[in-house]
Amino acid sequence: MYTVDSPGASGNYSAHRSEDYLATDWTIRQLSGADWSDPASYSLSSIIINTEDGRSSKVDRTGGAINVGYELPGSAFPITIRTGGKIQLASYQYEKQREASRYVYTEPLSTAEFLTATQSGIRSNLNEAGLTYQTISGSSYLYMPSNYLIGQYFFDHPDEFSPLMTATNYYNAYIGDSRHFDEDTYATYSMGTAKPTDWLALRTGLRWEQTRTAALEPDPLSAEEVIVAGYDVSASTGPATTVEGIKYQYETRPRVARKGRYDYFFPSASAKASFTNSLDLQLGYSRTIRRPEVIVLAGVWSVNKTIQTVTAPNPGLTPELSSNYSARMVKYFEPVGLVAINYFRNDLRGAFQTQEFTAQEFGYTGTKYADYTFRTTTMVGEGTISIQGVELESNNSLERLLPNPFKGLTLRGSYTYTHPAPRFR
Incomplete structure (x- = not known):
């Protein structure tokens, strides 16, 4: 039997269970102190409620594309050209105004009276978890407030609450946790496909993309001007210490657009050689891009007080570029089946991942989250990460081997070996 005694300012309790260390059949009894099932036993320095969640996101996208294709006349073998362009304009707005909807209870009820008036009608105990719980009065229930009743009390008695808006609350709600980000993408491409012989097909292409970004950021007045x-x-x-001062410091001048711009060319090429009607060799190359999600670039801070973490955006994060090589030899079988061996290699530059930092490593100079862990998305390294591998695959129909009703069964299998090899330069 395992027994624990816990002395404390709010009373003592004892807890014991069976000898099985995995068991949950605890018996917990309050030995002294105020009754833990009684609302009057709890004291609060103030009763603060949030009437709105305050989080919102809005995305507006517009765009268009055009594609045309034609065959070159007069060539010795078929050549097809395709070309086109695309425009996409996106605007993102993120808000977290929770701190603008905070109210503190002022009068006339005492803390105990308020907690009693908003006590949940659903009696909470821990018996379903295999625990036996008993307060000093013999009750098997814990006190539990009702969020619904608290909200209803606020709507029925709004005059008993006062807005709670400090300078920090105003800054967080309307300045620090407000993000506006624009991302405009322009692209054009040309691609040619040729079949010089019956057994050989070639394709090559070139795509150009340009991305323009703009983040609206505050343009605050200096402390001296305030x-x-x-x-x-x-x-x-440095910030003002009153709501009026924060408004003057951060809202006197309009927000400014911090602009960014980058563009890349993306070549691609492929070849397919059919040595027989059932044996093909395919070779390919392409250059691709992976952009970080906008919320990673311009979202608001997300704070988890339970595990003490802050998830923050990284507006300086650049796209990930990859040069991709592939080779595939495949043998086809009648009626439906194949065996293939594939080789691939991807050279990644600017790869990014989520990393954790202390407040000091992240560059946080405040005190509110000084002990928190900061999470943000950063680039892995300045060089190239090479990932290569080989895959063996088989896909065969059992139609000729099995009787009805099993003729539709297919046997599939694959084996993949991948080897990442960082090459930082």
Whole structure:
């Protein structure tokens, strides 16, 4: 039998269970202190509620594309040309205004009276988990407030609450956690396909893409300008210390667009040689891009107080580029079947992943999240990561080997070997 005694300012309790260390059949009894099932036993310095979640995201996209194709006249063998272009304009707006909807209860009920008035009608206990729980009064229930009743009380008695808006609350709700990001992409391509012989097919292409970004960011006044206007500022961090001062400091001038621009060419080529009616060799090359998601670039901070983490965007993150090579030898069988061996290699530059940092490593200079772990997406390294591998695959129909009703069965199998080899230069 395992027994634990826990003295504390709010009372003592004892807990024991069977000798099986995996068992959950705890028996917990309160030995002293105020009754844990009674709302009057709890004290709060203040009762603060949030009336709105405050989180929102809005995405607007517009765009268009055109594609044309034609065959070159007068050539000795068929040559087909395709070309086209595409435009996509995207606008992203992220808001987290939760701190703008905070209210504190002022009067006339005491804390105990308020907790009693908003007590949940659903009695909470731990018996379903295999625990036996008993407070000092013999109750097997824990006190549990009702979010519904708290919200209803607020709507029925709004005069008993006062808005709770500090300078920090206003900054977080309307300045720090407000993000506007535009991403415009322009692309054009040309691709040619030729079949010089019955057994050989060739294809090559070139695509050009340009991406323009713009992030709207505050253009705040300096601490000296705020002081001259008659508002107090924090000596250690610089921002104004009142809501009016924050409005003057961050909203006097309109937000400015921090612009970015990059463009790349993406060549591609492939060849297919059919040595027989059932044996093909395929070779390919392409250059591709993977852009980070917009929320990774311009989202708002996401704070998890339970595990003490802050997930933050990285506006300086650049796209991941990859040069891809492939070779495939495949043998086909009647009626439906194949055996193939594939080789692939991808050279990645600018690969990114989510990493964790301490507040100091991240560059956070405040005190509120000084002990938190910061998570953000960063580039793995400055060089190239080479990933290559071989795959063996088989796909064969059993139609000729099995009687009805099993003729439709197919036997599939594959084996893949992958070898990543970092090559940082």
